[in-house]
Amino acid sequence: MKKLRRLNSTFQAGVVDVGAHSIRLDIFEVSGGGKIDLLESLSRTVNLGYDVFRHGSVSPENLARLSRVMSDFSRKLDEYKVQAHRVVATSAIREAFNRELVVNRIRSDAHLDLEILEAPEEVKISFIAMRDSLRRQMEFDKLSGICLVIGTGSLLVSYFAGGLMRFSEEVPLGTVRLFDAFGRSGLSVERVIETLRSQDIGQRMMECVGLEAGRPITLIAMGASVRALTGWIAGTASERDEEDCLTLDPAAIAPTLRRIMNIDPVKLAEELKLPEEEVASAGSCAGILTYFLDAFNCRSFLSPGTTTRSALIYDLIRRNREPERSPFHDDLIAICDAIGCKYGYDPGHGRQVSQICSKLFKKLKRSFDFAPRSELLLEAAARLHDIGRFVDTRQHHKHSHYLISNTQLPGISEEELRIIATVSRYHRKSEPKTSHLEYTMLSAEDKVTVLKLAAILRVADALDCSRRGRFDKVKLVQRGHVLSAVVPESGDFRTERLYLEMKGGLFTQVFGLDVKIEEAPLSL
Known part of the structure; x- marks a missing residue:
């Protein structure tokens, strides 16, 4: 997707939709107030679906036709001096065995980056x-x-x-x-x-x-x-x-x-x-x-x-004008909770761990860099980390990884789904190792993301190990190399301290901070 600066003036935007049987180009004019007018629409028939749904791949003949059409559309985008565009392919190309070849051919011939729009x-x-x-x-x-x-x-x-x-x-x-x-x-x-x-x-x-x-x-x-x-x-x-x-x-x-x-x-x-x-x-x-x-x-x-x-086109504009808050955030969390219900999870624990994760993330974000959408991926992992208990309690972190990996989450890419699943896999037991295939298969950047998010999830899960919501009003205070989870005095915290000692090592390795529980004699 060609990026667009935040614009308050009128500009042109384009969308190319590569469907199973036709390729369509729509060029719009977007006013500073958000009004959208269609300037021109072009459609060309290329029966990609016939190839893919019957034979599994786009044929050389149809790939050549597609390339010619996309080259024509590329020139049309240049003619209108389009400032932002998105070029996507849906079911036919995303199921094609030679999808990477198709993407490469379009980039080479038409100078367009074809995005596979996953379901x-x-x-x-x-x-x-x-x-x-x-x-x-x-x-x-x-x-x-x-x-x-x-x-x-x-x-x-x-x-x-x-x-x-x-x-x-x-x-x-x-x-x-x-x-x-x-x-x-x-x-x-x-x-x-x-x-x-x-x-x-x-x-x-x-x-x-x-x-x-x-x-x-x-x-x-x-x-x-x-x-x-x-x-x-x-x-x-x-x-x-x-x-x-x-x-x-x-x-x-x-x-x-x-x-x-x-x-x-x-x-x-x-x-x-x-x-x-x-x-x-x-x-x-x-x-x-x-x-x-x-x-x-x-x-x-x-x-x-x-x-x-x-x-x-609305998504293209929204991405550039409202980058901070996804309009689908609450939907994704509702879907995660529905998946959790399917597997008999503890909704109170899921919510509590998610809230603690959010507080830890916001505190750490002031001093540490996180990849885009990390907070959302952490929230999803926190909601789903225990669903593997449906299969087996002893190895439930591994079963959570499998179940999440084979779940469809709208708005979450395959790469992001792997991150969510792997973060959930490391919420307990051993930390990531080179012998763990699910971790070694990640890119270098995703490995760093998993380490950071898993470290946060392990601490949050330890703090709610009693399932009593005792850290609902936790306040995080950093003093030197110690991050204190300050809570009102409410009884014995020996279990939480034990779990924090068992699971907090990764947090110290990643962020250089020791997490301690501190009781305060006042309501927070």
Whole structure:
């Protein structure tokens, strides 16, 4: 992503979206007040999904086509003197075996840095854009339900309540994938439903957020095929403004969705005013919507006009104008807590350790450098460090590492997920060693981050070893090489001191400070 200085004047920004079947460039003008106007939009068809979903790699022929299109788009960005841009690829390229080759070719030929938009990042930015849009139109925070981002190669499913996302998962069943699996003659609502039912989406949501069967919820669906279908059903244009949100009655549209899957492709293309190659997506999309509307007792159905490209442009601006506070912070913590509940963690201990970690981090940040987003990664690790107890208590730190490593956390990259998992792995027992594969596989910078964050987590976990919240009002005072955790006199702290002696060595090695517990005869 080309960086942008904090600008208060009008400037041009661009987004290139490399999808499974087309590449699109949108160029915007952003005013100092934040108003966004579309200046030009270009789209070119390159069927990358055909290659990847069937054969696993982008073919040389399609790679050459992609390179030519990206070179044209690069010249267009230069023509507009775009000051900030983001070039991303979604499901097709991120699943391609030769994805690194594709990225290298685009950098060499078009002089553009192609970013693989991983599913956790895609669902995060889409959800934020959708939430911001709906909050301007309705009381979104009073809704609870399922949000879908339906793509050609993947389906992103999330659950939200109280204005926050609380569960998210990528399902490798996009519209074109379903069409390819059954073919036009074999594609039916029944087969789509059976395929989605086999994914056990409802079971996992029940485990994480307690979604009960039969509870009335809202379904929100995004994606090009969703906009085309709902626009046709409602009698509006499929290309809508992102502030336009269609509200449809699930019971009323159910027969129409089923009928769409049985219409002759040529006739359906004519009715939907879509190219015939996009009709496959429309039919599969109808089946996906039918499954969720039926299986989850959806009493209302919303189709916002939010697109991946609009989400990307808002994210691009937000990154440069609001760098300190992520609008997804509370969502991530809610998701971590839901994962913890799934594995039977102690929520009070998780919160207490997280709070102590936060106080230690803020104290140390005055004197020590930390990598970007370290505080957020530490908070996630503090919430999740004990989930391995679900498997086994004695070796639970190792099981926590495995469970976290195999969990999808929206807004967290694969590299960041490895850091969170490794920090959790070292919250007890031995410190990092060269014989530990999970540690040695990290980059030099990430090893330093893990050492710093694990040192903090070990101290915080030791201070709450009694699970009684005795350090809820701790005050940190540094005197020379001693960092005192000052707490009101409230009984015997021998256990905490013992655990601190056992686990505080890494903290001393990393920060050069000895941590001591100091009791004060006054309320803090």
